[in-house]
Each structure stands twice: as C-alpha cells, then as structure tokens.
Amino acid sequence: MGIMGMQRKIIFATGNADKMKEIRKILEDLPAEVMSMKEAGIDVEVEENGTTFEENAILKAKAVAKAAGTIVLADDSGLEIDRLGGEPGVYSARYMGEDTSYRIKNKNLIDRLEGVVKEERTARFVCAIAAVFPDGSVETATAAVEGYIGYEERGENGFGYDPIFYLWESDLSTAQLGMEEKNEISHRGKALKMIKEKLKDVLEA
Ligand code: ITT
Numbered sequence: 001m002g003i004m005g006m007q008r009k010i011i012f013a014t015g016n017a018d019k020m021k022e023i024r025k026i027l028e029d030l031p032a033e034v035m036s037m038k039e040a041g042i043d044v045e046v047e048e049n050g051t052t053f054e055e056n057a058i059l060k061a062k063a064v065a066k067a068a069g070t071i072v073l074a075d076d077s078g079l080e081i082d083r084l085g086g087e088p089g090v091y092s093a094r095y096m097g098e099d100t101s102y103r104i105k106n107k108n109l110i111d112r113l114e115g116v117v118k119e120e121r122t123a124r125f126v127c128a129i130a131a132v133f134p135d136g137s138v139e140t141a142t143a144a145v146e147g148y149i150g151y152e153e154r155g156e157n158g159f160g161y162d163p164i165f166y167l168w169e170s171d172l173s174t175a176q177l178g179m180e181e182k183n184e185i186s187h188r189g190k191a192l193k194m195i196k197e198k199l200k201d202v203l204e205a
Helices: 017-026 053-068 102-112 179-185 187-204
Strands: 009-012 033-036 071-081 122-132 138-149
Touching: 017 033, 017 071, 017 179, 017 187, 053 071, 053 122, 053 138, 071 187, 122 187, 138 187, 179 187
Parallel strands: 009 033, 009 071
Antiparallel strands: 071 122, 122 138
C-alpha cells in the first residue's frame, strides 16, 4: 500500500516538547513531514492506564489515529531503577506529581539511594514506540539504555531524569551529552530507528 502526496505526513502523539525535539532529529531523513499533535491541530487527553510502556504507547497512538487519518506514532518512556523495584517506571512523568519540578524529583531519587554503592545503582531508560497506520495495523518497538543513578545532578542538556542518569562507559550523565550524541545511544534513538525501517517500507511502497 503506497501513501501518496498529501498523506505523506506523520503525526507524533506527544505533548512533551523535549521528546519532540529528539524525535524530529532522529526522523529528519524520512520522506515525510513529521508533525507534533499541536501542529496537526489535534488535542486529545489520553488516559495512560496501561501497565507497560508498550501498552501506553499503543493507547496514545490509537487515540490520536482516530482523529487523524494518517500515520500516527507515540512514545511511552521512563526510568527504571532496580534498587527501587523498577520505580518510577511507567509512572515516570507522574512521579511525585506531574507538576513537581525535576530538580525535586531527581533529588528525591538520589536521597532514596543514600548509602547504595555504584554497582547497585543500576537503572535504565526504556522507550516503547507505537505506530498506527491508516489501515489500522499497529507496529511497536521497544529499546533501553543501561546506566546507573549518580550521586549528584550533572549537565544542562536533555530533560527529565537525564541529570541523574549516568552511562557506565563514560561516567557522564545523559544531560552532559549533546542531543545527537544522546540520540545515538538512547532508548528513544534505538526504538525509533527500528520503527523507521518499517516506516520507510510503507512510505516508499
Ligand atoms: P507524552 O505522553 O505526551 O508523550 P510525557 O512526558 O507524559 O509526554 P511519558 O508518559 O512517556 O511522556 O513519560 C515519560 C517520562 O519519563 C518523561 O516525562 C521523563 O520524566 C522520563 N523520560 C523519558 N525519556 C527520558 C529521557 O530521554 N530523558 C530523561 N527523562 C526521560
């Protein structure tokens, strides 16, 4: 099935502007116009009541696809800290309340790991991407980047939990990486690259 002319449009079902910046960069070489929900003039509230990143990504993409008639993608992501039983996990955006600053959330997580040695501070960012096509079919891809929770916030780039998430190889936080460096190794970069292959097939058919 080929998607012609006007329909070479992909709507990304996210209200998170920082995610959207990373996504635009990763998908810039696709032969399609990638628009945010806002740019597409779509405003839907999605209740993210799934229990996994993948379920929530599908919920978001399907909710917007109903209103769109074009390819819709969504991202559900978060930080899993092993020592805290996988918290904040799928509740990453809602942890301590949606409106609480990341200064406070990040400090709280560091405080909860007080006295825990580096080897036991293991964590990962996980990202599930869902793609819903105009014929109703759904594709998903999930990826993670492994790291550890540092002892202090570092770096000014990125967003959310980036200042406390450190990479084993470099001991840099993901907030100390440039956006393109982060996209190379990140959960979001990896999951989107997998989906991109499927999108190319559909767009170039
Ligand atoms: P949408 O649902 O509208 O896309 P959201 O911010 O609510 O936006 P999620 O429900 O997927 O998105 O929550 C993801 C949260 O996980 C996000 O708000 C950050 O706190 C955290 N997170 C995800 N990816 C991250 C990254 O690359 N760097 C830092 N924090 C990240």
